[in-house]
Amino acid sequence: MKITMLGNNASGKTCYMLGMYAFMSMGLKGFTLTATDPDQDLRLMDQWEALIGDNILPPPTQPQSQESPIYIYDFSFNYGAKPLIDFEWIDYRGGALADDSSRADATFLRQKSRQSDCLFLCIPAEYLQEEIVNDRGEVNNRAKLKVAGTNKLAVNRINSILTEIQQEIKQSKNDGQPVPIAIVITKFDLIYGKRSKEAITRDIQELFNPLFIENSGWLTMICPVSLGKDIRIEDNKIIGEIDPVNVHLPLVFAIYSQLRKDVITVKDSYDNIQERKNRVENDIKTQQSKWNSFFKQKEIAGKVSSLRNQETELAKKEKEIQDITQKMQLVAKELDKVSMFLGNQEIKASV
Amino acid sequence: MKVVMLGNSGVGKTTYMASLYGIMQQKIDGFSLKANDTADGNRLLELANHISSGRYPDATSNRNEYNFYLQYQEKEIFSFSWSDYRGSAIRSMSDDKQSEILVNELKKADGIMMFCDCDALMAKNKLKAMNEIRRITYLFTEAVKNIEHPISLAIVLTKIDKLVQFQEDIFNPFEGLISVINASEYILGSFIPVACSHQFINVPLPLLFALRFSVVYQVNLAEYMLNYHYNRYEEFKKNSQGIMGNIKWFVDSWNGDTTDAKNAELELAKAVQQYQIFEHIKEPVLALNKYLENLPIIEENLTFKDYASICEKTKIKYNLPNFIAQNKQKQDTFGWF
Numbered sequence: 066m067k068i069t070m071l072g073n074n075a076s077g078k079t080c081y082m083l084g085m086y087a088f089m090s091m092g093l094k095g096f097t098l099t100a101t102d103p104d105q106d107l108r109l110m111d112q113w114e115a116l117i118g119d120n121i122l123p124p125p126t127q128p129q130s131q132e133s134p135i136y137i138y139d140f141s142f143n144y145g146a147k148p149l150i151d152f153e154w155i156d157y158r159g160g161a162l163a164d165d166s167s168r169a170d171a172t173f174l175r176q177k178s179r180q181s182d183c184l185f186l187c188i189p190a191e192y193l194q195e196e197i198v199n200d201r202g203e204v205n206n207r208a209k210l211k212v213a214g215t216n217k218l219a220v221n222r223i224n225s226i227l228t229e230i231q232q233e234i235k236q237s238k239n240d241g242q243p244v245p246i247a248i249v250i251t252k253f254d255l256i257y258g259k260r261s262k263e264a265i266t267r268d269i270q271e272l273f274n275p276l277f278i279e280n281s282g283w284l285t286m287i288c289p290v291s292l293g294k295d296i297r298i299e300d301n302k303i304i305g306e307i308d309p310v311n312v313h314l315p316l317v318f319a320i321y322s323q324l325r326k327d328v329i330t331v332k333d334s335y336d337n338i339q340e341r342k343n344r345v346e347n348d349i350k351t352q353q354s355k356w357n358s359f360f361k362q363k364e365i366a367g368k369v370s371s372l373r374n375q376e377t378e379l380a381k382k383e384k385e386i387q388d389i390t391q392k393m394q395l396v397a398k399e400l401d402k403v404s405m406f407l408g409n410q411e412i413k414a415s416v
Numbered sequence: 417m418k419v420v421m422l423g424n425s426g427v428g429k430t431t432y433m434a435s436l437y438g439i440m441q442q443k444i445d446g447f448s449l450k451a452n453d454t455a456d457g458n459r460l461l462e463l464a465n466h467i468s469s470g471r472y473p474d475a476t477s478n479r480n481e482y483n484f485y486l487q488y489q490e491k492e493i494f495s496f497s498w499s500d501y502r503g504s505a506i507r508s509m510s511d512d513k514q515s516e517i518l519v520n521e522l523k524k525a526d527g528i529m530m531f532c533d534c535d536a537l538m539a540k541n542k543l544k545a546m547n548e549i550r551r552i553t554y555l556f557t558e559a560v561k562n563i564e565h566p567i568s569l570a571i572v573l574t575k576i577d578k579l580v581q582f583q584e585d586i587f588n589p590f591e592g593l594i595s596v597i598n599a600s601e602y603i604l605g606s607f608i609p610v611a612c613s614h615q616f617i618n619v620p621l622p623l624l625f626a627l628r629f630s631v632v633y634q635v636n637l638a639e640y641m642l643n644y645h646y647n648r649y650e651e652f653k654k655n656s657q658g659i660m661g662n663i664k665w666f667v668d669s670w671n672g673d674t675t676d677a678k679n680a681e682l683e684l685a686k687a688v689q690q691y692q693i694f695e696h697i698k699e700p701v702l703a704l705n706k707y708l709e710n711l712p713i714i715e716e717n718l719t720f721k722d723y724a725s726i727c728e729k730t731k732i733k734y735n736l737p738n739f740i741a742q743n744k745q746k747q748d749t750f751g752w753f
Contacts, residue, residue: 091550092592095599097557103519104509106554114547145599146557 066152066323068316069178070249071226072187073219077251080116081187082156084292085312086140087113093313094399097146101139109138117307135173142320149392150320155181178226179233182326183319185247186273190255190289192218198267213272220272227275227283245284245322246276247315253289254310265289266404281408286318288403317399321414324396328389335382342375417496417630419623420521422555423531424548425503428574428612430463430473432531433482433500435612436619438464442737444620445707446700448490452483467612468736476502479514486627488700494631496526498623506551522559527626529570530556534609535578537586546589553593560603566629569597569605570622571714573727577611582728584720598716604629605714609727616734625708635701638694645687652680 072078086109089098100106135157141148157174178184195208213220231243248269256265269287270277276285293308349368352358358365400414421429437460440449451457460482463473480500485492501518508515522528530552536545560567571590576582587594587607597605606625611617655661656676668675674682712718712726 087550090554091546091589092553092557092594092596095595097553097592097596099554099558099561102510103515103555103558106551107507107509110547110551114543118543141561143557143561145601146560146596146603147600148561 066150066182066319067155067177067180068152068183068185068319069155069174069181070157070185070187071174071178071219071223072185072189072251076187076189076218078187079112079156080292081249081251081290081312082138082154083109083113083116084307084309085290085316087117088309088312089316095144095395096313096317096399097143098313098316099141099143101141101151105138135177142316144392144395149395150323152182152319152323175226175229179230181244182323183245183247185249185315185319186223187249187251188218188269188272190250190252193250193260193265193268194256196260196264196268198264198271200263200267202267204271209271218272224273224275227273231275231281242326243281243283245319246286247318248273248285248287249315250287250289252291254291254294257289257291257294262404270409277406277409279409283406283408284322285406286315286400286403287406288314288318290315314399314403317396318403318405321393321396321400324389324393328386328393331382331385331389335379335386338375338378338382342372342379345372345375417494417526417627418521418524419496419498419527419529419626420518420525421498421500421529421531422506422518422522422552423503423529423572423574424506424533424552425475427503427531427533428610429503429531430476430500431467431612432572432574432610432619432622433498434460434463434473435467435616436623437461438468438736439616439619439734443489444734446489446703447620447624447707448487449623450485450487450492452485452495456482464736468614468616470614476500478502479505479517486700488703491696493697493700494627494634496627506555519555519559522555523562525559525567526630527568527570527628528556528559529572529622529626531572531574534573534575534586537573537589538579538583542589549589549593553596556593557596560600563602566602566604566633568626568629569603570625571605571607572622573607573609575611575613576609576617576727576731577613577615582609582724584724587720587723594714597714606711607714607723607727608711609730616736617731619734621708621711621730621732624704625711628704628708631697631701631704635694635697638690638697642687642690642694645683645690649680649683649687652676652683656680 070078070082086098086100089096090100090106091097100109135155138154138156139151140154141151143149155177157177192212195211196205197209197212198204212218227246250265250269266287273285275281276283288311290312291310292312293306293310295305345368349365349372352361352365352368355361397414403414405412405414421433423429437449437451437457440447441461442448451460466473479502482498482500484496484498486494486496499518499521502514505512505514505518510516510519532545532549532552536542536548539545556569571593573586590607594605597603608622608625609618610622612619653676656665661676665675665677667673710730712723712730714723
């Protein structure tokens with residue numbers, strides 16, 4: 066599984082990732098997030114400690130190499146210390162989103178976004194302070210332009226990437242389902258108590274309209290996150306007490322979505338095998354009922370053997386479905402109070 | 417069996433090991449400890465002497481591996497290895513040899529002792545303690561993620577003699593780890609408060625707890641194997657009897673195959689062997705379970721307040737045996753020359 070974070074400069078992408086990692090690697094409700102490389106864990110923690118101990122903001126994300134102009138982290142998401150799923154987390158230089166797409170890293174980012182299994186859109190809460198859509202559904206275009214019309218939030222660039230993804234899906238011969246999107250409202254402490262959940266949801270739906278169109282097929286989650294109350298940046302340093310809130314939920318959503326996709330794939334495969342098995346069963350019955358069946362014993366035996374193999378395959382698939390369902394049950398509990406949408410419909414996580 | 421200690425520099429790992437060795441030169445509920453190598457034993461006893469007079473060992477600079485026997489009523493019951501690491505190894509990159517070995521040993525461990533300094537846990541700014549616990553939690557969870565057998569995790573709260581009273585917030589940094597332990601089907605965890613200074617509190621508990629699951633596993637395995645071989649013995653014996661048994665005996669003998677009577681004999685020998693193992697460790701295992709029955713085991717329904725209260729009550733004091741104290745006096749006298 067691949068997760069890519071989209072967000073412009075200073076959208077809090079790296080801070081969010083560090084907070085989420087620090088918080089989840091300690092364990093949360095039985096879940097842990099661990100870097101598969103122990104050295105990676107140390108590097109992340111050095112940055113986190115610099116952030117919370119010395120209030121030093123992490124340096125801008127640097128490309129991993131010339132060939133791969135982004136930074137990839139390998140993580141494992143576990144429950145009760147047992148791995149549930151392994152995934153790649155793709156971080157990149159925030160400027161890449163606003164840059165000319167001919168730049169190598171920007172191009173690479175767009176390509177990676179299209180190949181991702183889940184996208185995190187990081188939206189800093191400071192851009193959501195002013196109401197864009199009121200409770201009667203009227204749009205304040207001035208407020209909207211202030212946010213979407215500038216390059217600060219890279220709304221247009223993000224929407225263009227989403228459109229590219231959707232077009233690619235339409236052209237390809239896959240299941241036609243767009244990738245799940247987690248809209249992560251970073252630095253939520255800035256607007257906590259000042260704006261309601263409904264008001265924020267309306268604004269997000271207006272800004273990223275393609276996601277919330279009826280029957281669009283996009284599975285979207287809107288989740289406020291914060292590294293703590295009254296956190297602010299002064300002279301490139303973080304001021305305030307670090308106490309992360311909700312930082313794990315976007316990841317749980319990504320895992321849930323992947324498991325949901327996996328279970329559908331395995332069920333499809335189960336159905337195909339079942340169909341083949343039924344055909345072979347019918348063939349055997351037909352052949353056995355024929356007058357010359359005695360002379361076709363070898364052929365029948367071959368089919369019976371194939372039937373047994375398919376039964377074994379079915380049992381394996383059943384076990385796989387059971388395992389994934391169990392994992393889904395674990396993560397779905399966490400998504401109880403989360404705002405999730407399928408197109409324009411609000412939905413609940415189900416197993 | 418392998419026991420691994422995890423903890424940062426200065427948390428008291430070497431102090432603990434030496435104190436434990438000193439104390440367990442006498443029988444603690446029937447259990448005692450013996451080093452395979454006399455030189456190792458002497459070195460640990462010397463350190464234990466120093467600790468009791470307030471002189472603590474220097475920080476460990478190299479990894480040391482010790483091999484011990486756990487004895488019960490002076491009989492050798494289990495052998496195990498125990499490694500002492502440079503504390504900073506847990507925060508070193510993998511190009512550091514000790515760090516690499518530590519990660520590998522953790523994966524093979526049968527019991528793990530995680531050392532946390534109560535002093536740091538009580539500090540107003542818990543950031544340092546939290547970060548240290550986080551890294552240890554990371555190493556632990558990474559090490560046990562592929563295990564398919566039970567493992568004991570003793571969370572050793574050191575330097576409790578510096579605490580006036582156990583407070584709930586000591587356990588805050590462990591919230592995540594507690595949830596992982598409760599969610600796991602294989603990890604059994606316990607908080608064990610310990611002091612190794614002018615007074616020795618609860619010192620034998622962490623090691624005995626860390627060994628517990630492996631020891632119980634061995635007794636269960638011996639019992640299972642005993643039943644398995646005995647059932648096979650009965651089966652072969654039954655097959656060898658009657659007319660059919662005689663015919664089969666004739667056919668097997670003619671073909672040069674092992675006869676059922678012979679197989680029954682072999683299985684009975686194996687069952688007897690397992691019975692002897694079982695009998696050898698049964699009593700110590702029961703004694704170990706009894707000795708550890710009041711430990712603050714990590715459970716789903718317990719709160720931080722409960723852990724604080726149980727830790728407060730779990731304070732068993734121990735002394736170094738007399739012969740070590742006498743030895744100490746001699747050494748002190750020699751020190752004058």
